[in-house]
Amino acid sequence: MRILCLPLLAALLLTGCTHHYVITTSNGRKIDTSTKPKIKGGFYVYKDALGREQSVLAGRVTEIAPASMSHSEKDNYTFQPK
Numbered sequence: 858m859r860i861l862c863l864p865l866l867a868a869l870l871l872t873g874c875t876h877h878y879v880i881t882t883s884n885g886r887k888i889d890t891s892t893k894p895k896i897k898g899g900f901y902v903y904k905d906a907l908g909r910e911q912s913v914l915a916g917r918v919t920e921i922a923p924a925s926m927s928h929s930e931k932d933n934y935t936f937q938p939k
Contacts, residue, residue: 879922879924894921
């Protein structure tokens with residue numbers, strides 16, 4: 858039983874190490890990625906949530922940030938009733 862628990866514990870610890878990123882483009886679009894975007898030939902290449910490789914033109918990217926540090930537009934505006 859103990860031998861079975863060690864691989865399970867290791868798998869749980871390793872899955873917690875993945876980092877998700879948010880790419881913000883010049884038109885305000887936010888793209889969630891499952892890998893850190895890397896630049897290749899003028900494009901940022903990343904994997905989406907389904908594991909498919911995608912790319913976005915580097916000139917259109919305004920920010921790349923870890924998902925935990927990315928700001929949503931809701932944070933910028935607060936509703937204050939009259």
